[in-house]
Amino acid sequence: MASRTSKTDAKDWSGPRLDHAEHAACLAARRAQVDPGEPPRNEGTRRTASKRALLKAIEESGGNW
Amino acid sequence: MTSPYRPEFEAALSLLAQVSEAMRARGFTRPVLVGGAAAEYYTGSLLATGDFDLCSPAQPELEEEMQRHGFIKPSGPGMSTRGWIHPELRLGFEIVADVPMDGNVDRDHILLVENFDGDLTFAIIAVEDLIADRMGQYASGTARDRLDQARLLLRLNPDVDKVYLDRRIREESSGDYGVSDIED
Numbered sequence: 316m317a318s319r320t321s322k323t324d325a326k327d328w329s330g331p332r333l334d335h336a337e338h339a340a341c342l343a344a345r346r347a348q349v350d351p352g353e354p355p356r357n358e359g360t361r362r363t364a365s366k367r368a369l370l371k372a373i374e375e376s377g378g379n380w
Numbered sequence: 381m382t383s384p385y386r387p388e389f390e391a392a393l394s395l396l397a398q399v400s401e402a403m404r405a406r407g408f409t410r411p412v413l414v415g416g417a418a419a420e421y422y423t424g425s426l427l428a429t430g431d432f433d434l435c436s437p438a439q440p441e442l443e444e445e446m447q448r449h450g451f452i453k454p455s456g457p458g459m460s461t462r463g464w465i466h467p468e469l470r471l472g473f474e475i476v477a478d479v480p481m482d483g484n485v486d487r488d489h490i491l492l493v494e495n496f497d498g499d500l501t502f503a504i505i506a507v508e509d510l511i512a513d514r515m516g517q518y519a520s521g522t523a524r525d526r527l528d529q530a531r532l533l534l535r536l537n538p539d540v541d542k543v544y545l546d547r548r549i550r551e552e553s554s555g556d557y558g559v560s561d562i563e564d
Contacts, residue, residue, distance in 0.1 A: 327404060328501075330487060330488050330489075330492060331488070331489075331491050331492070331506075332493075332494050333492070333493050333494065333504075334494055334495050335494060335495050335496040336495055339383055339384060339385070342422075342423075342424040342536060343383075343384045345535075345536050345537075345538070346384060349536065360522055360523050361517060364460070365460070365461045365463060366461070366463070366474065368454065368460055369461040369462075369465070369472045369474055370430045370431065370472070372461065372463070372465050372472065373431060373471060376465055376467050378465075378470030
């Protein structure tokens with residue numbers, strides 16, 4: 316994972332920060348080193364009625380997530 | 381640099397960052413990305429999600445900004461949802477709570493992702509809390525697949541704070557599990 320920093324130039328954020336490009340590069344490198352196997356599927360057993368309706372709406376809009 | 385992310389996921393992150401900036405400009409806290417989309421972020425899209433779960437204590441204002449950025453409320457039979465969809469990008473956002481994980485996440489463990497798509501930013505739950513959330517769901521017996529998700533998240537993010545991670549897993553699983561249960 317990319318390093319977390321606490322830059323002092325933060326104007327409104329006092330917590331930790333993560334550089335996106337650095338994080339993405341670390342992830343890409345890690346994925347090349349580690350065989351992730353078959354990505355685990357989300358069984359969807361915990362979806363609320365609201366969530367199921369939202370996913371249905373996304374699907375009907377043509378989304379293919 | 382070759383991005384590990386799906387293009388449509390990056391487009392969704394960009395939209396989240398724009399909405400977040402609008403909230404910040406209005407003096408509200410940024411929404412916090414949690415759930416499956418956070419898992420997709422920390423796995424470089426190896427875990428793919430269907431929508432974005434957000435936490436925000438300013439739900440009406442966040443929904444205003446989402447509408448300004450093109451989101452609409454789904455309507456029609458079977459469409460009773462708290463979520464919003466973006467018809468052009470064909471994705472969904474849902475505000476699931478005021479704060480992540482019932483307030484068990486310390487504000488100091490919410491990260492600001494910087495330098496996304498230029499100088500945009502967005503807030504995201506820490507990977508340690510996300511793993512603990514997966515283990516809590518696994519421990520509940522309702523989502524056995526979450527154990528594999530937790531293991532994958534740790535394998536791809538090995539530099540986690542393991543002391544904090546172990547504590548959070550134990551809190552979320554009522555003491556049933558710890559970090560040793562997901563290490564290789």
